[in-house]
Amino acid sequence: MNRPPLISRRGFAGGAALAVATLAIPSLRAQPKLEKSKIAIAVGGKAAFYYLPLTISEQLGYFKAEGLDIEISDFAGGARALQAVVGGSADVCSGAFEHTINLQAKNQMFQAFVLQGRAPQIAFGISTKNLPNYKSLTDLKGKRIGVSAPGSSTNMMANLVLSRAGLKPSDVSFIGVGTAAGALTALRSGQIDAMSNTDPVMTMLEQKGEVKIISDTRTLKGTTEVFGGSMPAGCLYAPLEFVQKHPNTCQAMANAIVHGLKWLQTAGPGDIIKTVPESYLLGDRALYLASFNKVRESISLDGIIPDDGARTALKALASFDPSIRADKIDIAKTYTNEFAKRAKDRFKA
Structure with missing residues (x-):
């Protein structure tokens, strides 16, 4: 069989590479420009499993892969992390979903846009x-x-x-x-x-x-x-105005978290130990892993906040806090799943 001249094979390879590059250009151009790439995230107790998806996405470079330069500030608890966002020293809070309800009761509109935990842990x-x-x-x-x-x-x-x-x-x-x-x-x-x-x-x-x-x-x-029902827990939430003004940035953050959730679905205990900072282990690897096995099912699978869970959270808060009147809260404004759904489709989470 006659083999084609070397020059032809090289020419074909070059042409194929050019074709691949040409195909890739539209997708690069289609990637939306981030309204804000440097983002400050406040978290209350980052070493807790409650925020493990945030740590995983940070440690594995998933935020960077989305074009984000993330600065995470750790506080003693979620209420203090929230104060940083309300005060303007942070853009986004990694905290409990129910804070969005508490804030709305005080006429402050905040919105959760990707879920990390489907149980409070x-x-x-x-x-x-x-x-x-x-x-x-x-x-x-x-x-x-x-x-x-x-x-x-x-x-x-x-x-x-x-x-x-x-x-x-x-x-x-x-x-x-x-x-x-x-x-x-x-x-x-x-x-x-x-x-x-x-x-x-x-x-x-x-x-x-x-x-x-x-x-x-x-x-x-x-x-x-x-x-009395499912209860959304750790999530990324921000002032509603921030979410509305920075949709591409919020999408990038949701992508990073859902990418982390996808990794956690198949990660073994050894993978977790290798990925989190040594200080998270509190000096006892075996007990840290026993803790992880206990809470593993409570980690969100896809970043989506369940509608019934949001209603459960409102009912629970209203049951002991007289300042929260369920009939005065517009629960639909406390969260959006549009970003998490796109991220879920992208990563097949």
């Missing part, structure tokens, strides 16, 4: 050292309860649990302890009598017998038992 535990004879929630009257920060989702969960026993927030003292080593120290040293917090902290205390868990939303089943 918060556990409420009693100190076995300080309250060895604990029998019921009424025993907590007058006691000190540790939360990540006053006003944060850990505080809201505690308020909800206490309200079911007829206790008001003013019947206890809430103390901010963060979500990492400080929380462990606060409970172990006897500074607090009970704690509402996230993992890995709660699993570490639970496995060592230092807390008795009385309410748990680290699983989908536990979340339904506590809230």
Whole structure:
């Protein structure tokens, strides 16, 4: 068989490469220009599994791949992270979905645009050292309860649990302890009598017998038992005006988070250990991985906020906070799924 001259094969290869390059140009041009590429994100307790998708997307370079230059500031709790956004020192908050409802009740319009967690991952535990004879929630009257920060989702969960026993927030003292080593120290040293917090902290205390868990939303089943339905948790949210003025930037952030969620679906424990900073492990790899296995199902699969979950959140908040009137909240304005749906289609999440 006669082989074509070398020059022809080279010419064909060059032509093919040119054709591929030409095909690629429209897609590059079609990528929308970011209205703002440098973004400041505030988060309350970044080392918690509650924000694992944010850490994964950051560590694996998924934000950079979307053309974003992300600066993440870590605060003691979600309420403080929110203050940074309200005060203008951050653009976006990585925090609890229910803050969008609380803010609307104060005539401040914020909108969540991609979900990180489909369960709150918060556990409420009693100190076995300080309250060895604990029998019921009424025993907590007058006691000190540790939360990540006053006003944060850990505080809201505690308020909800206490309200079911007829206790008001003013019947206890809430103390901010963060979500990492400080929380462990606060409970172990006897500074607090009970704690509402996230993992890995709660699993570490639970496995060592230092807390008795009385309410748990680290699983989908536990979340339904506590809230009566699905409950959206960690998400990226921002002032509604920011979302409306920066749609391409919000799309890029949603893409990065959903890319991270897709990676987490197949990641093994070893992959997680290699990806997160060493300080997140709190000095105990085995317990960190045990914590991850406990909360794994609570991580969102595709970044989409469920409509029924948003309604559950509103109902839960209105049940213990008289300043939130369900009939006055436009729940549809607290979130949008348009960005997450596009990201889900792109990454097949």
